[in-house]
Amino acid sequence: MTNESALREQICLLARSLFDRGLTHGSTGNISARTEDGGLLVSPTGTSFGRLDPARLSRFDAEGRLIDGDKPTKEMPLHSAFYDTRSSAGAVVHLHSCHAVALSMMPEVDPDDFLPPLTPYGLMKLGRVKLLPFFLPGDPAMGAAVRGLAGKRSAVMLANHGPVVAGKDIEAACNAIEELEDTARLAMMTRGMPRRALSAEQVQAIVTKFDVEWDA
Ligand SMILES: [Zn+2]
Numbered sequence: 001m002t003n004e005s006a007l008r009e010q011i012c013l014l015a016r017s018l019f020d021r022g023l024t025h026g027s028t029g030n031i032s033a034r035t036e037d038g039g040l041l042v043s044p045t046g047t048s049f050g051r052l053d054p055a056r057l058s059r060f061d062a063e064g065r066l067i068d069g070d071k072p073t074k075e076m077p078l079h080s081a082f083y084d085t086r087s088s089a090g091a092v093v094h095l096h097s098c099h100a101v102a103l104s105m106m107p108e109v110d111p112d113d114f115l116p117p118l119t120p121y122g123l124m125k126l127g128r129v130k131l132l133p134f135f136l137p138g139d140p141a142m143g144a145a146v147r148g149l150a151g152k153r154s155a156v157m158l159a160n161h162g163p164v165v166a167g168k169d170i171e172a173a174c175n176a177i178e179e180l181e182d183t184a185r186l187a188m189m190t191r192g193m194p195r196r197a198l199s200a201e202q203v204q205a206i207v208t209k210f211d212v213e214w215d216a
Contacts, residue, residue: 003036007170008054011041014174018095019049023181028096028162030073033170034083038062042079044070077143082166085151089166091173096162099185104131104159106191114157115183117198118190120206122183125176126155126165127213134159152215155180 015031018024029049032042042058043049047070058072064080066072073079079092103109114131115122130153135142146156146164155165155176163180167173198206207214 007033008041008057010170012052012054014170015049015052023097024049024095029094030075031093032079033091042072045073074138077140078146078164081143081146085147086166088168090168091170092166093173093177094162094164095177097181099188100157100163100181101160103184103187104157116187117203118183118186122179123203123206124210124212125179128153128215129155129157131157131159
């Protein structure tokens with residue numbers, strides 16, 4: 001199997017796993033990954049994460065031209081915004097995951113720190129998560145908002161819509177977005193309770209020990 005066909009299989013396998021666990025539904029969500037030649041593989045528009053076909057993924061060359069496969073997701077500008085601003089990005093995943101969307105509607109959420117500091121892995125895998133405002137689906141302003149962060153965040157939350165996470169490879173991006181949804185779930189589960197989140201000192205200790213990218 002070539003590296004590219006292995007990557008195609010991996011994208012579809014991980015998307016299917018996210019779908020099977022209810023992390024995105026219907027034909028929502030999109031996923032992309034860098035190929036060895038500097039191009040991209042992208043989930044096609046209107047497809048379900050449960051049924052992506054490795055042979056039909058949209059294939060871009062290093063110059064950003066569509067050279068093979070089906071028409072890509074209409075959220076392409078969102079993916080490009082991460083690749084263009086974060087040289088470390090090897091994959092980008094976007095989901096419509098329930099608890100993250102619910103949390104984005106809560107009035108107390110700080111747009112600069114969408115997730116409260118609840119668990120070490122949430123911090124380690126995501127750093128600080130930026131809550132972006134609501135945009136109409138497909139609005140190019142979404143990509144512009146990500147570019148506005150100048151590559152300083154690997155994860156953003158689109159209000160009333162869903163999270164978008166970049167990672168060094170497809171597995172890292174999927175693991176990180178799962179962490180985002182899980183932390184949002186914990187936040188919703190414990191909302192209004194006198195919960196003990198991690199202290200500022202504990203957060204700092206985690207950031208230092210694990211060299212977390214922490215945009216101040
Ligand atoms: Zn979406």
